[in-house]
Amino acid sequence: MIPEIGQIALALALCLALSQAVLGLAGAARGDSAWMGAVRPAAQGQFVFVAIAFGCLTYAFVANDFTVTYVASNSNSALPLAYRVAGVWGGHEGSILLWILMLAVWTVGVTLFSRHLPDEMLSRVLGVMGLVSVGFLLFVLFTSNPFARVFPSPADGRDLNPLLQDPGMVLHPPMLYMGYVGFSVAFSFAVAALLSGRLDAAWARWSRPWTTTAWAFLTVGIALGSGWAYYELGWGGWWFWDPVENASFMPWLVGTGLIHSLAVTEKRGCFRSWTVLLAIVAFALSLLGTFLVRSGVLTSVHAFATDPARGVFILALLVVVIGGSLLLYVWRAPRIGLGGSFDIVSRESLLLVNNVMFAAAAGSVLLGTLYPLALDASGLGKISVGPPYFETVFVPLMAPALFLMGVAPFARWKKASLPELASRLRWALGAGLVAALALPFALGRWSPLVALGLLLATWIAASSVLQLYEKTRNAASGASAWARLRNTPRAHYGMLLAHFGVAVFVTGVTLVKGYESEKDVRMEPGDTTEIGGYTFRFDGARDVRGPNYVAARGTIKVTKNGQSVTTLYPEKRIYTVQNMPMTEAAIDPGFTRDLYVSLGESVSNSAWVVRVQHKPFIDWIWGGCLLMALGGALAASDRRYRFALKKERAEAYASAPAA
Amino acid sequence: MNRFLLPVGIFAALVALLGVGLTLNPREVPSPLIGKAAPHFELPQLHDSAKTFSEKDMLGKVWVLNVWASWCVSCREEHPVLLDLAKSGAVPIYGLNYKDRRPEGLGWLKNMGDPYQISAFDADGRVGIDYGVYGVPETYVIDKRGVIRYKRIGPLTTEIVKEKVLPLVQELGRG
Numbered sequence: 001m002i003p004e005i006g007q008i009a010l011a012l013a014l015c016l017a018l019s020q021a022v023l024g025l026a027g028a029a030r031g032d033s034a035w036m037g038a039v040r041p042a043a044q045g046q047f048v049f050v051a052i053a054f055g056c057l058t059y060a061f062v063a064n065d066f067t068v069t070y071v072a073s074n075s076n077s078a079l080p081l082a083y084r085v086a087g088v089w090g091g092h093e094g095s096i097l098l099w100i101l102m103l104a105v106w107t108v109g110v111t112l113f114s115r116h117l118p119d120e121m122l123s124r125v126l127g128v129m130g131l132v133s134v135g136f137l138l139f140v141l142f143t144s145n146p147f148a149r150v151f152p153s154p155a156d157g158r159d160l161n162p163l164l165q166d167p168g169m170v171l172h173p174p175m176l177y178m179g180y181v182g183f184s185v186a187f188s189f190a191v192a193a194l195l196s197g198r199l200d201a202a203w204a205r206w207s208r209p210w211t212t213t214a215w216a217f218l219t220v221g222i223a224l225g226s227g228w229a230y231y232e233l234g235w236g237g238w239w240f241w242d243p244v245e246n247a248s249f250m251p252w253l254v255g256t257g258l259i260h261s262l263a264v265t266e267k268r269g270c271f272r273s274w275t276v277l278l279a280i281v282a283f284a285l286s287l288l289g290t291f292l293v294r295s296g297v298l299t300s301v302h303a304f305a306t307d308p309a310r311g312v313f314i315l316a317l318l319v320v321v322i323g324g325s326l327l328l329y330v331w332r333a334p335r336i337g338l339g340g341s342f343d344i345v346s347r348e349s350l351l352l353v354n355n356v357m358f359a360a361a362a363g364s365v366l367l368g369t370l371y372p373l374a375l376d377a378s379g380l381g382k383i384s385v386g387p388p389y390f391e392t393v394f395v396p397l398m399a400p401a402l403f404l405m406g407v408a409p410f411a412r413w414k415k416a417s418l419p420e421l422a423s424r425l426r427w428a429l430g431a432g433l434v435a436a437l438a439l440p441f442a443l444g445r446w447s448p449l450v451a452l453g454l455l456l457a458t459w460i461a462a463s464s465v466l467q468l469y470e471k472t473r474n475a476a477s478g479a480s481a482w483a484r485l486r487n488t489p490r491a492h493y494g495m496l497l498a499h500f501g502v503a504v505f506v507t508g509v510t511l512v513k514g515y516e517s518e519k520d521v522r523m524e525p526g527d528t529t530e531i532g533g534y535t536f537r538f539d540g541a542r543d544v545r546g547p548n549y550v551a552a553r554g555t556i557k558v559t560k561n562g563q564s565v566t567t568l569y570p571e572k573r574i575y576t577v578q579n580m581p582m583t584e585a586a587i588d589p590g591f592t593r594d595l596y597v598s599l600g601e602s603v604s605n606s607a608w609v610v611r612v613q614h615k616p617f618i619d620w621i622w623g624g625c626l627l628m629a630l631g632g633a634l635a636a637s638d639r640r641y642r643f644a645l646k647k648e649r650a651e652a653y654a655s656a657p658a659a
Numbered sequence: 660m661n662r663f664l665l666p667v668g669i670f671a672a673l674v675a676l677l678g679v680g681l682t683l684n685p686r687e688v689p690s691p692l693i694g695k696a697a698p699h700f701e702l703p704q705l706h707d708s709a710k711t712f713s714e715k716d717m718l719g720k721v722w723v724l725n726v727w728a729s730w731c732v733s734c735r736e737e738h739p740v741l742l743d744l745a746k747s748g749a750v751p752i753y754g755l756n757y758k759d760r761r762p763e764g765l766g767w768l769k770n771m772g773d774p775y776q777i778s779a780f781d782a783d784g785r786v787g788i789d790y791g792v793y794g795v796p797e798t799y800v801i802d803k804r805g806v807i808r809y810k811r812i813g814p815l816t817t818e819i820v821k822e823k824v825l826p827l828v829q830e831l832g833r834g
Contacts, residue, residue, distance in 0.1 A: 273663070277666060280666075281666070284670070288673075291677065295677075295680075295681060297677060297680035297681060297683070311681045312681060315674065315677055315678060315681065318674065318677075319674055322670060323667070323670060323671075323674070326666050326667045326670055327667060329663060329666065329667075330663045330664055330667055333663040334663060370673075370676065373676060373677075373680045373683075374676055376680070376683050377676060377679040377680055377683060578730075579730035
């Protein structure tokens with residue numbers, strides 16, 4: 001009964017989404033205020049029904065209702081409750097439902113926080129979001145129904161993929177989808193602006209907090225996915241350039257370009273057609289990611305059970321949504337105009353270079369991801385493109401972007417002076433050079449790549465600190481240092497924090513790549529091995545039983561200079577339902593290093609192949625991502641957006657009688 | 660030429676590529692074993708560990724080798740297809756019980772029905788490695804001279820049996 005309620009709720013949500021789209025777009029086109037007035041309730045109602053559907057599916061999982069095919073394929077009565085809930089998005093059907101739920105959440109967010117928008121604009125934005133929602137609801141109802149029943153129903157389920165039975169997996173998809181789907185707001189604002197022909201500073205200001213929030217979620221989502229791969233796959237790698245990782249990384253790169261481009265459009269009115277294009281492309285890449293994961297055109301560790309009908313449907317959706325908006329762009333963009341002029345040395349041109357770099361990086365990732373497909377499609381054979389390509393292409397593109405990141409916040413709009421910039425930034429550059437020359441020796445070994453990484457990281461960090469310092473001692477304004485810091489807008493602190501996060505991230509990546517070490521050793525109980533100054537003693541493995549798995553659990557004592565550091569318990573698990581082996585690594589995390597131990601194969605009754613790894617500063621990678629996301633959240637919460645709103649509303653009231 | 664048309668052009672090319680991609684299967688890796696002699700093995704039989712089974716026993720016959728395991732979920736899906744094929748008598752099917760335990764393998768055949776003339780018991784998967792098995796189930800069609808003529812990775816379906824396996828078996832049987 002409950003699954004049928006879920007299905008009916010989805011059908012009703014589809015009706016509401018359809019009316020949201022039609023009323024919103026047609027209402028705005030006709031200037032019909034009654035129609036436009038119905039858009040917000042329709043959007044909120046759609047959210048209610050999607051939430052009911054999602055609740056019904058969750059209930060089916062919690063209650064072990066194996067008459068539902070999707071539950072039977074992705075859960076098991078022995079599965080712990082938390083993973084039964086996470087199992088809702090453990091497969092294709094449920095994760096698409098999660099996608100739709102997120103879209104509904106963002107839509108409701110727009111109805112609540114954008115009341116100040118002119119009715120026409122809000123109607124168009126909600127109309128476009130409704131259209132996207134219609135597409136996905138049709139997709140779920142016709143090709144991927146999560147509520148379909150199976151008869152005869154199995155006694156127990158096939159269990160959730162053991163790889164997904166992990167706390168990181170509980171959070172990773174919701175965060176990632178919040179990011180992916182969040183770009184639909186920026187996209188809808190862009191399309192709405194194209195429809196109305198009003199691509200002005202106000203449009204950019206309205207889009208900015210939404211875009212930055214979505215970007216922050218995406219950052220956290222990607223970081224969680226990377227962290228999950230690090231400790232759950234048991235290899236100790238944190239990024240694999242897997243097609244699906246790339247699929248989430250491309251919208252991130254374009255989204256990063258977009259938030260910077262929006263800043264220029266808002267402040268100076270430039271780059272308008274470019275900003276619109278980025279907003280469309282960011283969402284297009286989110287949809288492309290969905291397509292790549294679910295259509296089976298590429299092989300990946302993430303591949304869902306695939307079905308050609310689904311691929312065809314998403315491709316059609318991509319054509320309608322993105323093709324349609326790009327055609328709209330062709331029609332409208334030539335009339336957008338150029339905005340203010342600027343000098344070759346100015347904040348505008350620095351941000352333009354940043355934009356081009358990020359777009360080029362996204363393009364090269366796209367090329368590497370789709371290249372195997374292109375070769376296969378033209379009958380030239382099967383290949384994989386891996387880290388060697390991506391790292392070769394990526395470092396040269398990102399290094400200049402990182403360098404300019406240190407300069408751009410200091411440059412004036414319109415026209416900046418190089419000598420002045422050089423004199424203000426000389427300390428940051430000095431700090432970077434010292435770090436690049438000296439730090440690698442302190443850490444053991446100097447190499448050009450490590451030096452470059454540390455140079456850039458220190459440069460960015462120092463430039464962020466320098467900004468803060470300059471704020472406190474701007475003699476002209478006369479106020480106290482504290483007052484000046486307080487008057488600095490939150491968006492500015494957000495920017496500094498995010499840039500500082502990039503510095504932390506780059507440090508982490510550089511030091512892990514430069515100094516990590518690993519060993520695969522055959523160990524009998526009592527054997528020791530040494531790595532990174534730590535001694536690991538293997539004290540044997542014994543059998544343990546988990547709720548839905550059996551495991552061999554090794555005991556490894558770690559000491560440094562005779563002092564006990566920690567004891568690690570890596571496991572080799574066999575999940576009994578799918579008879580799937582899993583390597584559960586044991587990690588001792590630390591501020592300056594992780595110790596990572598995993599069990600390979602047992603080679604005799606008592607001996608095991610043990611892999612020990614020393615990963616210096618690896619947690620800085622995710623710490624940096626977290627700082628970036630926090631910076632984004634801080635910037636999005638700037639009072640300026642709310643104040644500007646109030647002022648606009650007041651102006652709207654004032655002008656109402658005249659209209 | 661309008662420069663704003665460029666994104667649409669790129670997008671159209673991308674869609675065309677993805678459309679072609681949908682018709683391909685990236686997991687269909689051409690097997691290097693096709694056209695080569697089936698690797699040699701001699702394994703104890705599943706039902707009677709005193710007897711052995713070898714690919715040499717089959718010289719002079721066209722036969723199907725199916726890799727299966729009691730722990731394999733897709734094998735369940737495939738099983739009715741194999742039972743039908745066995746019942747039709749078109750071609751003898753031999754099993755390679757891969758990385759399994761004997762009582763579980765035997766129990767599985769008892770419950771689900773046994774389409775195999777004989778199942779060879781490959782407990783540690785050594786023979787599987789020689790045959791390039793990287794997922795269960797896999798199926799090979801081997802001709803009278805002991806040469807592998809067809810390999811299927813993943814479960815057989817009624818369509819594949821009808822369109823690929825049976826025509827090939829008939830053709831090989833004539834030759």
